[in-house]
Amino acid sequence: MPRTPPAPRIPATKYPVERFTLGNGLRVVLAPDRSAPVIGVAVVYDVGIRSEPEGRTGFAHLFEHLMFQGSQNLEKLAHFRYVQGSGGTFNGSTHLDYTDYFETMPANALERALFLEADRMRGPRLTEENLRNQVDVVKEEIRVNVLNRPYGGFPWLKLPPVMFDTFANAHDGYGSFVDLESATVAEAAEFFRDYYAAGNAVLAVAGDLDVNTATALVERHFATVPKRSAPVRPGFAEPPMQAERRAAYTDRLAPLPAVAAAWRVPDPIEDFAAYLPHVVLAEVLTDGDASRLVQRLVLRDRTVTSIGGYLGFMGEPFAVRDPTALVLQANLPPGGDVDKVLRTIDEEAERIATDGLTPGELARTQARMATHTLRDTDAVLGRALHLAVIEQQRGDASLVNDLPRLLGEVTEAEVVAAAGMLRPGRRAAVEVIAGGAR
Amino acid sequence: MSTAAEVFTGMPELGPNRKLALPKVVERTLPNGLTGIAIRRSAVPLVELRLRVPLGTTRRSEPFVARTTLLSQTLFSGTSKMSTMDIAAELQAVGGALNAGTDPDRLLISGNALGSGLDRILEILAEVLTDAAYPTTEVDTERDRLVDRIQIAQTQPAHLARVALLRRVYGTHPYAVQTPTPRQVRAVTPRSLRTLHAERLHPTGATLVIVGDVAPARALDAAEAALSGWNGGGKQAQLPATPPLRPGPLTLVDRPDAIQSSLRIALPAVERTHPDHAALQLANLVFGGYFSSRWVENIREDKGYTYGPHSYVEHSIAGSTLVATAEVATEVTAPALLETIYELGRMATRPPQEAELEQARQYALGTLQLGMATQSGLAGLASTYAGFGLRLDYLADHAVRLAAVTRDDIAEVAARYLAPAGSVTVVLGDAARVEPSLAALMPVERSVLPVDES
Numbered sequence: 001m002p003r004t005p006p007a008p009r010i011p012a013t014k015y016p017v018e019r020f021t022l023g024n025g026l027r028v029v030l031a032p033d034r035s036a037p038v039i040g041v042a043v044v045y046d047v048g049i050r051s052e053p054e055g056r057t058g059f060a061h062l063f064e065h066l067m068f069q070g071s072q073n074l075e076k077l078a079h080f081r082y083v084q085g086s087g088g089t090f091n092g093s094t095h096l097d098y099t100d101y102f103e104t105m106p107a108n109a110l111e112r113a114l115f116l117e118a119d120r121m122r123g124p125r126l127t128e129e130n131l132r133n134q135v136d137v138v139k140e141e142i143r144v145n146v147l148n149r150p151y152g153g154f155p156w157l158k159l160p161p162v163m164f165d166t167f168a169n170a171h172d173g174y175g176s177f178v179d180l181e182s183a184t185v186a187e188a189a190e191f192f193r194d195y196y197a198a199g200n201a202v203l204a205v206a207g208d209l210d211v212n213t214a215t216a217l218v219e220r221h222f223a224t225v226p227k228r229s230a231p232v233r234p235g236f237a238e239p240p241m242q243a244e245r246r247a248a249y250t251d252r253l254a255p256l257p258a259v260a261a262a263w264r265v266p267d268p269i270e271d272f273a274a275y276l277p278h279v280v281l282a283e284v285l286t287d288g289d290a291s292r293l294v295q296r297l298v299l300r301d302r303t304v305t306s307i308g309g310y311l312g313f314m315g316e317p318f319a320v321r322d323p324t325a326l327v328l329q330a331n332l333p334p335g336g337d338v339d340k341v342l343r344t345i346d347e348e349a350e351r352i353a354t355d356g357l358t359p360g361e362l363a364r365t366q367a368r369m370a371t372h373t374l375r376d377t378d379a380v381l382g383r384a385l386h387l388a389v390i391e392q393q394r395g396d397a398s399l400v401n402d403l404p405r406l407l408g409e410v411t412e413a414e415v416v417a418a419a420g421m422l423r424p425g426r427r428a429a430v431e432v433i434a435g436g437a438r
Numbered sequence: 439m440s441t442a443a444e445v446f447t448g449m450p451e452l453g454p455n456r457k458l459a460l461p462k463v464v465e466r467t468l469p470n471g472l473t474g475i476a477i478r479r480s481a482v483p484l485v486e487l488r489l490r491v492p493l494g495t496t497r498r499s500e501p502f503v504a505r506t507t508l509l510s511q512t513l514f515s516g517t518s519k520m521s522t523m524d525i526a527a528e529l530q531a532v533g534g535a536l537n538a539g540t541d542p543d544r545l546l547i548s549g550n551a552l553g554s555g556l557d558r559i560l561e562i563l564a565e566v567l568t569d570a571a572y573p574t575t576e577v578d579t580e581r582d583r584l585v586d587r588i589q590i591a592q593t594q595p596a597h598l599a600r601v602a603l604l605r606r607v608y609g610t611h612p613y614a615v616q617t618p619t620p621r622q623v624r625a626v627t628p629r630s631l632r633t634l635h636a637e638r639l640h641p642t643g644a645t646l647v648i649v650g651d652v653a654p655a656r657a658l659d660a661a662e663a664a665l666s667g668w669n670g671g672g673k674q675a676q677l678p679a680t681p682p683l684r685p686g687p688l689t690l691v692d693r694p695d696a697i698q699s700s701l702r703i704a705l706p707a708v709e710r711t712h713p714d715h716a717a718l719q720l721a722n723l724v725f726g727g728y729f730s731s732r733w734v735e736n737i738r739e740d741k742g743y744t745y746g747p748h749s750y751v752e753h754s755i756a757g758s759t760l761v762a763t764a765e766v767a768t769e770v771t772a773p774a775l776l777e778t779i780y781e782l783g784r785m786a787t788r789p790p791q792e793a794e795l796e797q798a799r800q801y802a803l804g805t806l807q808l809g810m811a812t813q814s815g816l817a818g819l820a821s822t823y824a825g826f827g828l829r830l831d832y833l834a835d836h837a838v839r840l841a842a843v844t845r846d847d848i849a850e851v852a853a854r855y856l857a858p859a860g861s862v863t864v865v866l867g868d869a870a871r872v873e874p875s876l877a878a879l880m881p882v883e884r885s886v887l888p889v890d891e892s
Binding site: 008009011013033035036037038073074075076077078080081082084085086087088089090104105106107108109110111112114115132133134135136137138139140141143144147148149150151253254255256287288289290295298299302305306331333334360363364365367368370371374375377378379380436 | 446448449450451452453454455456459479480481482483484514522523525526527529530531532533534535550551552553554555576579582583586587589590592593594595596696697698728729730735738739740741742743744745746765766767796797800801803804805807808810811812813814815
């Protein structure tokens with residue numbers, strides 16, 4: 001056995017973080033970093049899949065598409081052309097608890113990016129023609145990502161309805177074609193009015209900027225966005241499950257079985273200290289060939305061919321609110337036994353809960369997590385998005401600099417206690433039956 | 439189409455364009471023949487590693503593809519001193535990980551770690567390169583896992599469409615087959631992996647790129663110290679040049695009950711050092727290479743046929759190809775192909791608008807800067823270019839060439855490379871439903887993929 005080196009010191013970033021709020025309620029985060037002549041601009045609205053009205057599954061995502069279809073000032077297609085014609089890239093994405101819009105640009109396009117985001121914050125150009133076109137585009141997106149491929153939507157669309165009972169938490173966030181097709185322009189206008197107020201958004205800019213100049217530009221373009229009342233975010237809490245839940249479905253394209261299992265975890269925001277050990281536990285279980293479940297299930301028992309673990313159904317431990325879960329997902333070999341895999345996971349969780357961790361196991365996991373966390377912030381866009389979401393959900397973007405250290409301070413006793421929560425009675429699991437097996 | 443830029447006057451001007459700033463690159467040929475390239479980027483306290491080892495072959499060989507693919511999955515499965523677990527745990531202890539992947543040009547080992555872990559990750563890399571054991575049990579496990587992954591890939595339309603396109607474009611060239619079948623993988627033995635490793639994984643012709651929060655000279659010293667024992671003779675193989683495209687009937691591959699068709703179109707292209715390259719890059723952008731292109735604006739934003747159509751130039755050592763890809767609803771397969779042919783034909787017969795060229799040029803220049811703004815981006819660029827005998831300073835010259843491209847240049851290269859008459863088209867979809875209407879556009883030939891049962 002080679003030498004066991006001492007645990008490395010967990011390093012940190014020291015991005016300066018400037019925060020202020022405009023008169024219309026828009027919260028702003030600026031994080032200067034002159035190491036490359038580029039900027040990342042992110043606007044995050046505090047509305048996501050969980051806020052969709054019943055009968056309108058997929059609406060938050062459809063609406064995200066409509067935010068790219070022009071505004072009072074700009075024709076359809078103009079947004080894309082301005083961003084890319086300035087040397088930048090753009091996108092948006094819809095999550096359970098938020099929707100983001102973003103650009104990465106050469107630093108000389110900062111003001112243009114701010115203009116474009118402020119412009120659509122005043123209101124998208126909602127037309128019947130654009131709505132119908134984007135319903136078609138979204139249906140093709142769902143076909144590519146869910147319907148025309150094996151394991152589509154597994155497990156992020158398949159597990160929540162097993163674990164949760166309320167529409168908000170359980171429904172399909174991509175949406176049914178029936179719901180998408182019946183969406184109206186009037187509903188889009190209402191959705192904008194209800195959720196897209198400046199006071200319901202955070203703007204973050206990271207990268208090659210001067211704070212004074214950027215502050216003046218932000219004020220120039222966003223201060224005149226009219227103030228509207230921001231909605232009060234409802235709680236989506238659900239009581240804990242009373243017993244194990246299991247479901248199974250046949251995927252006509254999948255050649256091999258798969259399974260995903262989830263356990264509720266403490267509130268990521270209100271009970272952050274109790275939540276963090278679960279984030280570490282997911283990595284102890286599944287990060288790389290030295291992790292518990294890869295060792296046991298993949299390399300020793302060979303009962304799964306791959307296994308992964310993460311927090312939140314979209315794998316974003318620090319961009320999700322309560323209720324959420326620790327999720328494990330595994331692919332099985334031909335004829336694989338899902339019950340056996342679940343039993344082995346129970347056994348391994350129990351083993352950690354009873355015997356604790358091995359020497360060095362926690363420190364090496366935390367070192368690797370530090371690398372992952374730091375690496376995600378190297379790109380200005382990843383940094384801007386991270387800052388914006390953390391500011392929105394946790395009220396202080398500067399937490400970004402502390403995350404590697406906080407993850408490094410999680411103790412063995414805390415991880416062991418978290419492992420003790422992965423009991424079968426608290427588990428929701430969904431099995432993919434291989435309908436495409438030959 | 440008129441752009442809003444012509445009617446709306448309130449758009450803030452761009453600040454002055456900054457000259458492309460290239461990072462300082464330090465290069466050293468190590469005594470064993472390995473080329474070391476180091477770049478400092480200190481924004482986060484990490485290091486990125488890319489080791490690229492040439493892996494070309496002189497002729498098409500499926501068993502070779504099976505061996506190289508399985509080798510990349512078992513390279514870290516143990517040495518005479520360390521187990522899989524030891525290797526993974528020791529890497530993790532310095533915040534690190536290493537992975538390997540192959541394509542017909544090279545083996546690429548990628549990794550990263552905390553900056554303080556550079557020496558250790560290099561030591562482990564060296565140990566694996568000089569002493570990988572390919573233990574029977576571990577190879578058995580990884581072989582089964584690889585077979586399962588290939589079976590899953592064989593149900594994914596994007597994968598199947600690529601397999602069909604490669605076969606059609608490359609024929610008997612080594613690039614024609616890039617994924618082995620399960621049966622070919624099952625035939626690979628630990629001994630054959632050890633032989634392949636001994637023959638092909640040596641430092642001559644290989645490039646190690648280190649980017650991160652470390653002084654370049656120190657990074658290269660560490661590489662030299664760790665990797666000096668990596669040596670050995672072995673072979674190099676020269677890839678044959680890729681064959682010219684052979685336009686002809688559309689190749690239709692049946693995927694019964696598919697609810698979308700996968701449309702793939704290959705067109706000729708040139709290598710990065712060719713005089714036409716900059717103009718072709720911009721012509722491709724105007725056609726379908728980014729969101730604000732004619733093709734995307736037509737078949738997505740106007741017609742709603744598809745979600746993510748995209749075209750790109752794929753550069754490989756032996757030749758370059760332009761590929762256009764779209765997943766379209768089954769019922770609009772032929773209309774989508776018709777619009778595609780129309781947009782290619784329009785490119786090939788009429789020069790673009792000045793505004794279209796400028797927009798594409800700004801995008802190409804801007805994304806050069808974005809690509810170099812992270813440790814992993816820099817490492818990937820430096821490694822890829824090194825594989826083609828280029829260095830990052832190539833980008834400065836390329837930026838100058840992009841700046842000089844005219845509408846006439848675009849028209850000329852588009853006529854040469856984007857003409858639909860020179861294209862090869864492959865469609866994967868529900869043949870019974872799409873064949874009649876496709877056949878109205880061009881001759882269609884059915885083809886079957888070699889998918890072996892387990």
